Amino acid sequence: MKHSTCRLTVRGYELDSFGHVNNAVYLQYAETALWNFMKIHQLMSVTDMLFPVVMESTQRYLHELKLFDEIRIESDFSSSGSVLVCEHKIYHDGTGILSCRIKGKVIFVSRDRIMHDVPEEIMKILEEGNS
């Protein structure tokens, strides 16, 4: 398992007509956290061949987010078979309030739509653990 942190600021166009961050946007935040993890660990070259595809995702929305809220995404990445399991907690950074929990299952697929194992480069990072 490998932990990773990602920070974002809520942007105006992410709000819906109720004036808070729309539920679909949280999946975009989760995706950003995954790309961020890939970038930090120099794993972006993986995506030349394989693309991460979400197979399953569950979100629990606990507290709304608003314009300019600074958010902190704490993510744990692990593998289970050929699945990369992504567990995100999205916090309002100022107050520390938990806004959303997301559990996603991601597989790696080639351009010709063949499913592959979690790439070795990623497995190595996961096995390293959090030092």
Place this chain on the structure above:
Amino acid sequence: MKHSTCRLTVRGYELDSFGHVNNAVYLQYAETALWNFMKIHQLMSVTDMLFPVVMESTQRYLHELKLFDEIRIESDFSSSGSVLVCEHKIYHDGTGILSCRIKGKVIFVSRDRIMHDVPEEIMKILEEGNS
């Protein structure tokens, strides 16, 4: 429980860099199916006072969607306590292949962020059932 059907066509900007509909977009489709249900049953006036807010959602992505795919969303709406339960199946309309299953739990919240029961007008429609 009340059933409802909604049809959409995949638009170019809904694709991500892998060339298929991005996982977050499916939540937008689910939201569209809910608004469509509200509209068909003349429930839009409810939203003058109360706003539907997603508390929880689980998606299982089974088959990718691509540009111009015609999709059919078959939705079952029911209530459980003060929660509106929305179960969507998103089909590729041409082939009949199931692309995604979504189960969402929606609550109704006033502008001052107080949670309310499922509005009576909606309960009436749910109790009507599918004739």
Place this chain on the structure above:
Amino acid sequence: MKHSTCRLTVRGYELDSFGHVNNAVYLQYAETALWNFMKIHQLMSVTDMLFPVVMESTQRYLHELKLFDEIRIESDFSSSGSVLVCEHKIYHDGTGILSCRIKGKVIFVSRDRIMHDVPEEIMKILEEGNS
């Protein structure tokens, strides 16, 4: 010059916190009108090699659009040098009120980022005119 018509319905998540369609969404509508033109005239195979890239765009927003509004996009496509000129008028279909005018200039670029002429297949359609 070739004329083309495209119809869409405004979706809930396209509204911003002011309760009307966000200005950026109109460019997505324009993009949808272009893809629709490509599809109608069996030009999609062009995009295996070349991708339409917007170089310039001007929008005049005249009348707001709201949830469930049925819109009709009337588009004129023409060429000027190696540029595809796209002139869109977005109407509220029920009232016939003009909501937005968009003039876009699109070029065709290969995966290796080389700019090409407007593809012959498209030129043929433009020269056909409106019969």
Place this chain on the structure above:
Amino acid sequence: MKHSTCRLTVRGYELDSFGHVNNAVYLQYAETALWNFMKIHQLMSVTDMLFPVVMESTQRYLHELKLFDEIRIESDFSSSGSVLVCEHKIYHDGTGILSCRIKGKVIFVSRDRIMHDVPEEIMKILEEGNS
């Protein structure tokens, strides 16, 4: 006239199927720059009564942006009659290359859709100039 700077990082879901930032997303960046200006100068309370609405916008796209690009938006805000004129230059921050120029005209509208003058609080900031 008042100058303002805003920094963003390109997020994965902002890319389209050509692998670069979609043209519509630049308007979201411009909107973010405007909200940022409002926030920096403590003008957010203005939006309790009046909402900034884009009347017109012209974009010239000069250089594509890709995943993780750090961007810097240099914006000049001025008034012309009852219009707030927003001139944005979007730079790739690492290389200093200009990616896009946007000129937007924004008006201020109340919830009942009446157009107002540029609010006094904003006029004061514009007249202050850049010290």
